[in-house]
Amino acid sequence: MTTAGPHHQAQQLQGIDEIECVTPDLNGVARGKVMTAEGFLEGRRLQMARGVLLQCIMGGYPPAKFYGSDDGDLALVADPAQIHRLPWSDEPRALAICDAVELDGRPSGLSSRGQLKAVIARYAERGLAPVVATELEFFVFAANADPTQPFLPPQGKDGRREMGHSAFSVSSNNGLRPFFHEVYRCMAALGLPRDTFMHEMGVSQFEINLLHGDPLLLADQTFLFKHLLKEVALKHGLTVVCMAKPLARTPGSSMHIHQSLVDNASGRNLFSDEHGAPTDTFHHFIGGLQACLADFTALFAPNVNSYQRLCHPYASPNNACWSEDNRAAGLRIPASAPVARRVENRLPGADANPYLAIAASLAAGLHGIERQIVPAAAIQGEFEVPEHLSLPCTLHAALQRLKHSALARELFGHEFIEGYIATKTLELSDFLDEITPWERRVLAAQA
Numbered sequence: 001m002t003t004a005g006p007h008h009q010a011q012q013l014q015g016i017d018e019i020e021c022v023t024p025d026l027n028g029v030a031r032g033k034v035m036t037a038e039g040f041l042e043g044r045r046l047q048m049a050r051g052v053l054l055q056c057i058m059g060g061y062p063p064a065k066f067y068g069s070d071d072g073d074l075a076l077v078a079d080p081a082q083i084h085r086l087p088w089s090d091e092p093r094a095l096a097i098c099d100a101v102e103l104d105g106r107p108s109g110l111s112s113r114g115q116l117k118a119v120i121a122r123y124a125e126r127g128l129a130p131v132v133a134t135e136l137e138f139f140v141f142a143a144n145a146d147p148t149q150p151f152l153p154p155q156g157k158d159g160r161r162e163m164g165h166s167a168f169s170v171s172s173n174n175g176l177r178p179f180f181h182e183v184y185r186c187m188a189a190l191g192l193p194r195d196t197f198m199h200e201m202g203v204s205q206f207e208i209n210l211l212h213g214d215p216l217l218l219a220d221q222t223f224l225f226k227h228l229l230k231e232v233a234l235k236h237g238l239t240v241v242c243m244a245k246p247l248a249r250t251p252g253s254s255m256h257i258h259q260s261l262v263d264n265a266s267g268r269n270l271f272s273d274e275h276g277a278p279t280d281t282f283h284h285f286i287g288g289l290q291a292c293l294a295d296f297t298a299l300f301a302p303n304v305n306s307y308q309r310l311c312h313p314y315a316s317p318n319n320a321c322w323s324e325d326n327r328a329a330g331l332r333i334p335a336s337a338p339v340a341r342r343v344e345n346r347l348p349g350a351d352a353n354p355y356l357a358i359a360a361s362l363a364a365g366l367h368g369i370e371r372q373i374v375p376a377a378a379i380q381g382e383f384e385v386p387e388h389l390s391l392p393c394t395l396h397a398a399l400q401r402l403k404h405s406a407l408a409r410e411l412f413g414h415e416f417i418e419g420y421i422a423t424k425t426l427e428l429s430d431f432l433d434e435i436t437p438w439e440r441r442v443l444a445a446q447a
Contacts, residue, residue, distance in 0.1 A: 009040075009041060009080070009083065010041055012083060012085070012094075013037050013040070013041065013083075013085075013094055015092045016037045016085065016092050016093065016094045017036065017037055017091075017092065017093070018034050018035070018036060018037065018093055018094075019034070019035050019036075019037055019040050019083075019093075019094045019095065019096055020032065020034055020086075020093070020094070020095040020096070021033055021034070021035050021040070021046055021076050021078060021095075021096050021098050022095065022096070022097060022098060023048075023053075023076055023097070023098045023099065023100045023111065023113060024111075024112050024113055024223055024353060024354075024355055025052060025053050025054070025055050025112075026053060026054055026055070026110075026112060026353065026356075026419070026420060026423050027055075027057050027302065027353055028112065028223065028226075028352070028353030028354060028355065028356070029055075029057070030223070030227055031048070031052050031053070031055065032046075032048060032076055032098065033046060033048060033076070037094070040078070040096070045075055046075065046076045046098075047073040047074065047075055047076070047103075048073060048074055048076055048100070049071050049072075049073060049074070050067040050068050050071060050072055050073065050074050050108070050110060051064065051067040051068075051071050053067070053074070053100060053108065053110040053111060053112075053419075054066060054067050054110060054419045054420075054422070054423045055423075056423050056426050056427050056430070057303070057427055058427065058430055060426060060430070061423075061426075062419070062422035062423050062425075062426050063422065066415075066418060066419040066422045066423075067110060067419060072103075073103060074100045074101060074102060074103070074108055074111075075100075075101050075102070075103055076098035076099070076100060077098055077099045077101055078096040078097070078098050079096070079097050079098065079099060079220075082096065082097035082220050082224075083095075083096045083097075084096075084189075084190050084191075084224070085189070086231075087185065087186040087189035087190065088182070088186050088228065088231045088232050088235060095224075095227075097113075097220055097223070097224070099111065099113055099114060099117075100113070100114065101114075109413045109415040109416050110415065110416060110419055112353050112355040112356040112359070113216075113219070113355045115355065115356065115359045115412055115416065116215060116216055116219055116355045116356070116358055116359040116362075117216060118359075119215075119359045119362050119363045119366070119411075120214075120215055120216060120362070122363075122366060123261075123362070123366060124264070127263065127264045127265060128261055128262070128263065128264065128270070129214075129261070129262045129263075129264050130215050130259060130260070130261055130262075130362050130365075131212050131213065131214070131215075131259070131260045131261070131262055131342075132212060132213070132214075132215045132218050132257055132258060132259050132260075132358055132362070133195075133209065133210055133211060133212035133213070133218060133257075133258040134209075134210050134218055134221075134222045134255055134256070134257055134258075134354060134358075135207055135208070135209050135210075135254070135255065135256040135258070136207065136208050136210070136222060136225065136226070136242075136253075136255050136350055137200050137202075137205060137206070137207045137252075137253035137254050137255070137350050138205070138206060138207075138208075138226075138229060138240055138241065138242050138253055138350055139151065139202065139203075139204055139205050139206075139240070139241045139243075139246055139247070139253065140153075140154065140176060140179070140204050140206060140233065140238055140239075140240055141153060141154065141204060141238065141239045141240075141241060141246075142154045142155065142161075142237075142238065142239065143237055143238065143239055144239050148437075150247070151239070151241060151246050151247060153174070153203050153204035154174065154175060154176065154204065154238060155175070156174050156175050157174075157175045162174055162203050162204050163203065174204065176238075178236065179232065179233065179236045179238060180197075182232050182235070182236070183228065183229065183232050186228050186232060187225070187228065190224055190228065192210070192221050192224060192225055192228075193210070193211045194208055194209070194210060194211070195209040195210065195211050196208075196209045197209070200251070200253075201250075201251040202247065202250045202251045202252075202253070203247060203250055205250070205251065205253065208225065210222065210225070212258065212260075215358050215362060218354075218358065219354045219355045219358050222255070222354035223354055223355070226242055226354075229242075241253075242350040242351055243303075243305050243350070243351055244301070244303065244305050244306040244308065244309040244310075244349030244350060244351045245305050245306075245308035245309040245312075245349075246305075248308075252308065252309030252310075252312070252349065252350075253309070253349060253350035253351075254309070254346065254348065254349055254350060255348045255349060255350050255352055255354065255357060256344055256345065256346050256348070257344070257345045257348060257357060257358055257361050258334070258342045258343070258344050259285075259342055259343050259344075259345065259361060259362065259365060260340070260341065260342040260343070261281065261285065261365075269338070269339055269340070269341060270282070271285070271341040271342065271343075272338035272339065272341045276337075276338035277338075278341065280372075281369060282341065282343075283374065283375055284368045284369045284371075284372050284373055284374070284375075285343060285365040285366075285368050285369055286322050286331060286343060286365075286368065286375040287368040287371075287372075287373030287374050287375040288364045288365045288366065288367040288368020288369060288370075288371070288373050289320065289322075289331055289343070289345065289361065289364045289365055289368065290320045290322070290331070290368075290373070290375050290376060290389065291364070291367065291368060291371075291373050291407075292360075292363070292364035292367060292368075292407060293320040293330065293347060293364065293391055294320065294390075294391050294392065294401055295401055295402060295405035295407055295408050296360045296364060296402070296405075296408065297347070297391050297392045297398040297401065297402075298392070298395065298398035298399050298401070298402045298420075298421075298424060299352070299353075299356050299357065299360040299402070299420075300345075300347045300348040300349070300352055300357050300360065300361075301347065301348070301349055301352070301395070301398060302351060302352055302353065302395075302424065303349075303351050303395065303427070304395050304427075304428065304431045305351065306349045306351055306352075306395070307393055307394050307395060307398075309349055310347075310349075310391075310393060311393055317329055317330045317346055317347075318330070318347070318390070318391050318393060319385040319389050319390055319391060320389040320390075320391060321376070321379045321383065321385060321386075321389050322343075322375060322376075322378055322379070323378050323379050323380055324378060324380065326379070326380060326381070327346070328382070328383070329346070329379060330345070330346055330347050330391070331343055331344070331345060331346070332344040332346055343365070345361045347391070348361075359412075360412075363411045363412070367407070367411065376388075376389060395424065395428050396428060399421055399424055399425060399428070402417065402420070402421060403421055405417075
């Protein structure tokens with residue numbers, strides 16, 4: 001499977017019987033196979049059907065024409081830097097994040113991890129290195145065996161459930177200290193450095209900030225962290241939810257992406273000049289995001305539920321405006337020293353595929369740099385969103401925008417965009433086959 005560092009890998013996997021060899025699918029879900037440690041260390045090739053990368057969130061697949069009419073195989077090739085013993089597993093077990101490549105060794109156009117690597121390579125060709133950090137919000141709920149019932153926060157130490165007034169609280173009353181203690185332990189074991197942690201605005205909602213670094217590394221870390229959260233929650237009888245909007249009348253969950261750009265030769269942040277002022281590169285990066293966000297909205301907001309968050313835009317702005325330290329803008333420039341000047345893309349939800357969201361955001365910024373796109377003027381204070389900076393507000397509208405985007409095909413390839421739209425259209429159709437409780441509660445009485 002991989003031949004890099006066999007002696008080190010043998011030591012790393014000592015006592016391990018099985019390895020979960022996974023790659024992110026279109027939705028960022030870990031898909032793959034479990035391989036024996038013996039076969040892994042011998043370098044046996046592991047193959048998986050191409051269509052798995054386009055698997056719908058509810059388990060179905062689009063027509064085979066979108067992944068090859070014969071549904072042939074891909075190879076899963078482990079990244080030697082992303083092989084981990086699983087600290088939450090009761091039995092010795094490991095996980096390897098893999099690239100999905102064609103059998104002839106070419107990167108698969110359907111792989112979201114491959115898409116991110118391709119964008120990073122385009123920067124490298126220009127002597128540039130993007131730097132990113134992610135902020136992931138999530139909810140921790142009591143076990144929820146019946147999906148027809150709303151999520152509830154866990155029972156606190158005082159016997160009550162949180163009511164929504166605990167934002168920025170550091171109290172232990174929610175009884176979640178043992179859960180988070182194990183989360184932190186597992187993060188350390190996986191080499192996931194954390195910056196800050198806080199209780200967010202929502203009921204039993206929390207946020208973790210991962211330290212800035214290489215975009216592929218941060219995508220891998222975000223992918224691992226979401227996997228870790230759910231596994232540890234199961235051990236504690238809890239449910240972790242990374243939906244964009246799991247509760248009505250409560251703030252949704254985002255995955256903000258902070259981005260800056262470094263010159264490979266000098267290591268200098270190219271968003272600030274020698275006097276600390278913003279550069280043309282900084283403004284062109286913003287201009288590219290403004291030019292692309294509407295076309296790429298479906299990549300940042302991939303589910304029907306994503307638009308529940310964006311349609312109630314408290315701190316979740318559905319616009320391509322930019323502003324200095326204004327959370328109402330989709331593109332916020334946080335207050336910082338010039339050396340740390342960065343652009344925060346606030347559009348992605350916690351449900352977004354981190355590889356794809358980072359790839360789309362960086363591709364948009366590079367597009368602006370290459371075309372020297374000048375952004376609209378910055379907006380401060382309370383503002384009305386200009387029509388040309390508004391974004392699609394439903395999944396259907398976002399998919400239609402993506403479908404007609406020549407730019408999306410140029411940057412991500414026809415195969416990927418067509419496959420993405422096919423999968424998401426199938427998911428949308430499945431949702432529209434459901435009759436919701438609101439329809440039964442409100443509309444039935446009107447007949």
